[in-house]
Amino acid sequence: MRRFAEWCDTVGRRVMPAAPQTVTAYMSYLKRTPRKATGRPYGPKSMDRIIASIRSSHRAAGFKPPDTMGARKVVAGYREALSLAQDPAAQPRKASPADRTVLRAAIGQLDRTRLAGKRDAALMLLGHAVASRGSELVPLNWPDSFTDLPPEEDHADPGFRVRVYRKKRKKWQNVDVVPDPEPELCAVQAVRALVAALANEHHTSGPLFMRIDQHGYLRAEMTRHGKPIGDPSGRMTAEAASDVVDRSVARTGIPGKWTSHSLRRGFVKSARDAKADIVDIGRHGGWDDRSKALIGYIDEEDSRGERNPLAQIAKKAAHSQQEQP
Numbered sequence: 001m002r003r004f005a006e007w008c009d010t011v012g013r014r015v016m017p018a019a020p021q022t023v024t025a026y027m028s029y030l031k032r033t034p035r036k037a038t039g040r041p042y043g044p045k046s047m048d049r050i051i052a053s054i055r056s057s058h059r060a061a062g063f064k065p066p067d068t069m070g071a072r073k074v075v076a077g078y079r080e081a082l083s084l085a086q087d088p089a090a091q092p093r094k095a096s097p098a099d100r101t102v103l104r105a106a107i108g109q110l111d112r113t114r115l116a117g118k119r120d121a122a123l124m125l126l127g128h129a130v131a132s133r134g135s136e137l138v139p140l141n142w143p144d145s146f147t148d149l150p151p152e153e154d155h156a157d158p159g160f161r162v163r164v165y166r167k168k169r170k171k172w173q174n175v176d177v178v179p180d181p182e183p184e185l186c187a188v189q190a191v192r193a194l195v196a197a198l199a200n201e202h203h204t205s206g207p208l209f210m211r212i213d214q215h216g217y218l219r220a221e222m223t224r225h226g227k228p229i230g231d232p233s234g235r236m237t238a239e240a241a242s243d244v245v246d247r248s249v250a251r252t253g254i255p256g257k258w259t260s261h262s263l264r265r266g267f268v269k270s271a272r273d274a275k276a277d278i279v280d281i282g283r284h285g286g287w288d289d290r291s292k293a294l295i296g297y298i299d300e301e302d303s304r305g306e307r308n309p310l311a312q313i314a315k316k317a318a319h320s321q322q323e324q325p
Contacts, residue, residue: 001057004050017063023054024070031078044079051075096256097297098266099273100185102249103128107184109251115197116212120244122194123209125187126162127241127263128270130175131285134238134260136164142195142208149176159188166286173286207235268297 004026008015013022030042030050042050051072055065098106103124110117127137140146140162149158159178166173180186194208201218203210211234213220219234230237242259249258256262264285271281278298279289287294 001053004054016058016061018054018058018066020067020070023051023066023068024074027051027071027074027078031074044075044082047075047078048072094257095259095261095265097269098124098128098245098249098258098262099269100128100266102252102254102262102266103185104182105252105254106245106248109248112193115201115216115218118190118194118197119209119212120248122187122190123241123244124248124263125185125190126177127245127260128267129177129187130162130164131264131267132164132260133167133264134241135167137260137263138207138209138236138238138241139165140208141206142198143205145208146191149178157188157192160191164286169286169288171286175284175286207231207233209236209241210234211236211240265297268294272298 004018005015007026007029008018008022011025013019013025027047027050030047033041035042051068055068058065096102107121107124110121112118112121123137126132126140127134130137145163147161147163149160152158157179159176162175162177164173164175165171177187177191179188183189191208198204198208198210198218203218210218211220211222211230212218221228222230238260242261245260245262246258249256249262267285268281271284278294281287281298282289282291282294285294
């Protein structure tokens with residue numbers, strides 16, 4: 001909104017309440033004006049967010065939001081032009097899926113004897129297990145967000161139930177996390193190990209995922225321009241959680257765009273590889289039954305390998321050829 005106001009000032013237009021033509025003209029300006037940081041104009045997705053910000057700012061100030069049909073037509077035309085030119089800016093920059101294969105490689109690079117290694121392993125494995133966004137993972141508290149599941153005969157530790165706030169749907173969800181047969185990929189064991197290590201540092205309640213400095217100290221103090229920044233409790237940010245995923249996977253050399261959202265996408269891939277039902281996947285991860293995002297993830301996974309319909313046709317044809325005398 002500050003940049004929008006600055007632009008309005010330079011062209012002599014009113015910021016608020018803004019006329020529909022003003023927002024449309026601003027979108028036209030953005031699509032042809034390089035940004036100082038990147039040397040490229042804004043992408044369509046960023047422009048969509050800017051339109052939403054202008055409308056929400058009007059509502060917050062008590063004004064009726066401007067009609068943005070014209071502005072959205074500008075963005076739609078811009079997106080189509082980029083697509084026809086095969087410009088990468090037209091494609092959403094999705095996080096790469098950190099499935100079990102990626103996690104196994106990344107966690108194998110961690111020193112899990114150290115507190116930071118225990119934290120990073122627990123963060124990635126729990127994020128994958130509950131299919132969480134980073135913004136849903138870092139608010140978890142121990143023990144308040146966790147409840148032990150009833151004991152079972154075949155498991156010394158049956159696991160726990162995690163209470164997660166699904167931000168996109170604005171609702172709470174209880175997600176059961178059970179033990180994994182591979183100890184190095186077991187979120188239950190990883191969380192238990194982290195909790196025990198935190199208790200040794202006299203941290204027995206509050207944020208589960210904490211800032212840790214290079215010397216292994218909790219609640220590492222951070223400053224900017226001499227002023228303290230960060231949560232005073234030592235809780236990590238969602239951005240810090242993404243840094244953990246990016247840093248951990250980068251050590252393996254596996255290419256991709258790695259963020260905390262990679263854990264959520266990776267859960268979908270792992271579940272589809274295990275032939276889990278789409279509805280079960282969606283409900284475990286807190287997606288709406290009609291979620292377009294989930295369908296997009298599923299479609300991407302199903303287009304590869306054995307689930308590709310063309311591959312299935314070819315496989316059946318090959319089998320028929322073998323059966324012919």
